[in-house]
Amino acid sequence: MKKLLFVSKNFEPVKVTRVEINAFIQKKLREFLPKIKSKELTGTSPPEVFVGRIGYPKVFVGPMVSPLENSEELLYTEMWFGKSLEEIISMRFQAVRGKTLAKVSDLESKNVRKLQEALLSARSVEAEVKFKNTPRGFRLSLDHQPFGPSAFLEDFKLYPSSTDFKLEKVFYDFDLKAKEAISWLYQNKTPISKIQQALSIGMLGVKRKLVPTRWSITAVDDTIGKFLLEKVKTFPQINEFRVYYKEYLDNRWVILMFPSYWQYESIEAWYPGTIVESLAIGGDYEGYEFKKEYASIGGCWYAARAMVAEKLFEERRQAGVLILREIHPNYIPVGVWNVRETVRNMLREEPEIFDTIEKSLLYISSKLEIPLKVWIRNSKILRNFYHQANIKQFLRQ
Numbered sequence: 001m002k003k004l005l006f007v008s009k010n011f012e013p014v015k016v017t018r019v020e021i022n023a024f025i026q027k028k029l030r031e032f033l034p035k036i037k038s039k040e041l042t043g044t045s046p047p048e049v050f051v052g053r054i055g056y057p058k059v060f061v062g063p064m065v066s067p068l069e070n071s072e073e074l075l076y077t078e079m080w081f082g083k084s085l086e087e088i089i090s091m092r093f094q095a096v097r098g099k100t101l102a103k104v105s106d107l108e109s110k111n112v113r114k115l116q117e118a119l120l121s122a123r124s125v126e127a128e129v130k131f132k133n134t135p136r137g138f139r140l141s142l143d144h145q146p147f148g149p150s151a152f153l154e155d156f157k158l159y160p161s162s163t164d165f166k167l168e169k170v171f172y173d174f175d176l177k178a179k180e181a182i183s184w185l186y187q188n189k190t191p192i193s194k195i196q197q198a199l200s201i202g203m204l205g206v207k208r209k210l211v212p213t214r215w216s217i218t219a220v221d222d223t224i225g226k227f228l229l230e231k232v233k234t235f236p237q238i239n240e241f242r243v244y245y246k247e248y249l250d251n252r253w254v255i256l257m258f259p260s261y262w263q264y265e266s267i268e269a270w271y272p273g274t275i276v277e278s279l280a281i282g283g284d285y286e287g288y289e290f291k292k293e294y295a296s297i298g299g300c301w302y303a304a305r306a307m308v309a310e311k312l313f314e315e316r317r318q319a320g321v322l323i324l325r326e327i328h329p330n331y332i333p334v335g336v337w338n339v340r341e342t343v344r345n346m347l348r349e350e351p352e353i354f355d356t357i358e359k360s361l362l363y364i365s366s367k368l369e370i371p372l373k374v375w376i377r378n379s380k381i382l383r384n385f386y387h388q389a390n391i392k393q394f395l396r397q
Helices: 023-032 085-092 110-119 165-171 178-187 192-200 213-232 299-315 337-346 357-367 372-378 380-388 392-396
Strands: 003-007 013-017 040-045 049-051 058-065 096-103 125-131 150-159 241-248 251-258 263-270 280-286 320-327 352-354
Touching: 023 085, 040 058, 049 192, 049 213, 058 110, 058 125, 058 150, 096 110, 096 125, 110 150, 165 178, 165 192, 178 192, 178 213, 192 213, 213 299, 241 337, 241 357, 251 337, 251 357, 263 299, 263 380, 280 372, 299 320, 299 337, 320 380, 352 357, 357 372, 372 380
Parallel strands: 096 150, 263 320
Antiparallel strands: 003 013, 003 280, 040 125, 049 058, 058 096, 125 150, 241 251, 241 352, 251 320, 263 280
């Protein structure tokens, strides 16, 4: 399991392990579950599929179906920013997951083909699903979007609508590598959430296969981030210190951009009552060369990097970037999309501009609850500034 840093009352770090969402939260969330009493469901699919990872290379795959007449919003996370946790969970719990077992290499199976054909649709598709038992439960994750009840499939029918021609173009190009297909779709304004779906159900690349949803989300964010950063690294550096701040879903976010060649660090602090029993801090750093090992804080690191790269690419500028995130007790994990869309939206706002790191840190310390000296101890970027500038005052606070 992933390791984070426990921070005791005197803020001395010790390693601990993440824990599951507590039973109280699970009981509370059941209020949002649809009351399903039948083994049959008629409605629509966004279209959306979910590919599990347990048992790989044999995995559970199937459609996400909703009783709603139009379920497009259930898929496109780009449309969710600004909604409350209650709205997001209530909406996503309308997505019922059907499951059937498949080999990741078996793209010619009848069920997989039906899912691919549906995903080529530009709008939600009509759906008829027959389950082997009545759907039950729900699923929350740090990585993927929440979804409601699930059950094994007996049969399902999806009725494709008008075609998404951009996705169709790469689907039928078997000589186009997956990374090139992802970059082309992104450049041509295909929503990232749709690209992740296409990769997951084996629609992109030369050597195609099913990709667990959790992996496809990170793979697409990583690919887009690197695609943009290859260009960002050729641009001139910014010449000021920028601080962006945002509060959303009981998270506090700070993004510091500073004059530098490309370097990037993202640090998360989880408060007790979220997914940990004690305050925990963890983060990862990347220098000018891309990070080779997988980030210890998971897909959030790649999602945030992609959006920072998107901003710098739009400005044709290069910078060093530090992200600090406080996750407070009222937060419930709803997926990596929250990081992607929060960072994207906060970077669309005007930042506070400073001419020194000291002034930047004074502003940051006024916005976050955790003392700045704790962030400095846990941040490679801030430790480097500590040795270069007069910020020792913060360690005496």
